[in-house]
Amino acid sequence: MSDDLAARLRKQGLRLTPQRQLILRAVEELGHATPDEVLAHVRSQVSSVNASTVYRTLEVLEELGLVRHTHLSDRAPTYHSTREHEHVHAVCRRCHAVRSYDPAVVAPLVAALGEDGFTVDVGHLAIFGLCADCASEDPRAPGETEASSARLRG
Amino acid sequence: MSDDLAARLRKQGLRLTPQRQLILRAVEELGHATPDEVLAHVRSQVSSVNASTVYRTLEVLEELGLVRHTHLSDRAPTYHSTREHEHVHAVCRRCHAVRSYDPAVVAPLVAALGEDGFTVDVGHLAIFGLCADCASEDPRAPGETEASSARLRG
């Protein structure tokens, strides 16, 4: 974990700093978090950490292979630790719940595109749709988007 | 097509305007385009179209079901026409080429999550990875991100 961070940084001639440790830990603790959320989390522990440091650090951590990002919303990217087992994300458009699935669910997909020479980045996959709860609660016509439902609600 | 637009607009009490026609046509002609690209395309034909109109119109068109968006890059969303057959997008991290696949490739995935009550929005799916050309041209260690390769290159 943190040893991992220190080791990987050293191997690249980069330095171990409190910010880098805090930001990595924040990602691990939050599970899935946007740069903004990471910043807030880190700041709740230490006051003076800058947004630009978060952006720069998340980039470094991703290069080191310690975190990854996916797009779990139409907005900011969300980062997660690579210490978790690799997983596929499914996001409910309605309630925004995120469920993780075993990569096995996309094995056939990986195989199919693989025959075409395409190597799927499974960890980056974000699958949007409607979760069981939301589907039963309040069925809507298919094809509706988050935007449209927001507008119809508003 | 445009008739479709007129009809759907009318049904919602919305109005048919030249901007809406142009923007829809731009999306159809471009295949996959960001709001910015749509704006540029429209402006190449008619001078005075505003960015905010593009944003607002893409939202309306999506509500009408005439266009959809996915996230084919880490940045802006990209819109495509729903007149095309529904398809799954695979984007190469390296060369940014976008290939469309038949939804059949994700049928097992849809089935798997379906058993869990999750309804997959196939049209929104964006699969990242490495295409055949790029994989053979210049193999890299697995786990590398676009950011890291950019940095290593830079």
Next chain:
DNA sequence: CTTCGTGCAAAATTTTTGCACGTTC
């Protein structure tokens, strides 16, 4: 003529960048 849509300008977000200073190795 009534309602809706657009352009414009300003604001709000989110992310990036340059630079001087402080820290790590």
Next chain:
DNA sequence: GAACGTGCAAAAATTTTGCACGAAG
């Protein structure tokens, strides 16, 4: 002590919003 990292402030880039005027039905 040399190189790297951070905070800060400013700049970019992207998207949203309020409003008055023009256009569609």
